[in-house]
Amino acid sequence: MNKQWRTGVAAAASLALVLAACGSDDDGGDEASSESVAPTESTGEADDGGGAAACDSPDQVSLQLQWFTQAQFAGYYAAIDQGFYADQCLDVEIKEGAVEIVPQSELANGNADFAIAWVPKALQTREAGADIVNIAQVFERSGTLQVSFADAGITSPADFAGKVIGNWGFGNEYEVFAAIGEAGLDPVADVDLVGQQFDMVALLEGEIDAAEAMTYNEYAQVLEAINPDTGELYQPEDFNVISYEEVGVGMLQDAIWADAGRLADDAEYRDQAVRFVAASLQGWAFCRDNVEQCATTVTDAGSTLGASHQQWMMNEVNKLIWPASTGTVGTIDQAAWDRTVEISKSTPNLDGATVLTADPTDGAFTNDIVNEAVALLDGVDLAGAGYTPIDVTLNEGGE
16 A cells, blocks of 8 residues: 555544554543542452451551553552452542552552553653662563564564664663664664654655554554555554564563662551452452453443454553463563563664663562462462453444
């Protein structure tokens, strides 16, 4: 397809494209909101898992998201909606992310009790002095892609040579640079790297050859757009997709972070952390088995994404979590951690700087909280060994 056609379809589709970003905690999007989402009333339909005894006065804690309300965070909303937090004697306030909000900084500054953040971003903040610790690695696999039209011939990072490659920046580009380096390319001399908005408009308009995308969000956006050659929605075969997880440079993404100092010095906060992780993991297990219901729960919580897009996101997010190769969702795998750290230390950006200058100091992650949380969830399947995704049909504009 020529550029003129692509420009036409992008102009027509751009109003319908979902502009919610994947997981940025630093930039993107036009509909920023920092309003908190109040806990909803429990439905009383909790799974079989164990929990804390009924309490008269639940502990109030807050969770800072790294982006807007969407199924990327469905497990936490489900834990409210299904009463899992209440079962653990917690009253959880979910704070929606926004352009100007960096979740790990909100945590370190005492504005939230827990935060969701990608590991390399949080480790960079930790290296700068934030006393934070990863207490549960929810996403086991990277969901970052590079998407191009099939006729561009980009099937591996080596094909980035001489091409215009989009990336979001603000900490979301680390895997892109790592893939370029692994392919033996110089990011300055061999590739034309350009800033990209958190959507797929530049790709559809032919301004860039390959766009950064998340499996659960931006990739769906191109599949929700009309192909003017057919009058129907684009199909997967119209695109080439490079998975950074599959090419070996995937980095750990969404994790639950806590205040390390408080964990060490405040027994009540540590107990809250165990109960919070337990209920959150139970929420994610519920969403594994109830995709459509969790998509609706997130929509009811304030997400503006369309129904089919939200279901796609929930289904794709589940693929990043289940099955848990460690045997228990939330457990930090040492090999995956080491890979993320090594890439963070060894991959330079256009200025020659790396994400990390040294290995993280001791205490950057712990499995102790997850192990104690699992003990509270007798009867809940936290491995998902038999997990299979559902089939989701996308509609135009994600409706």
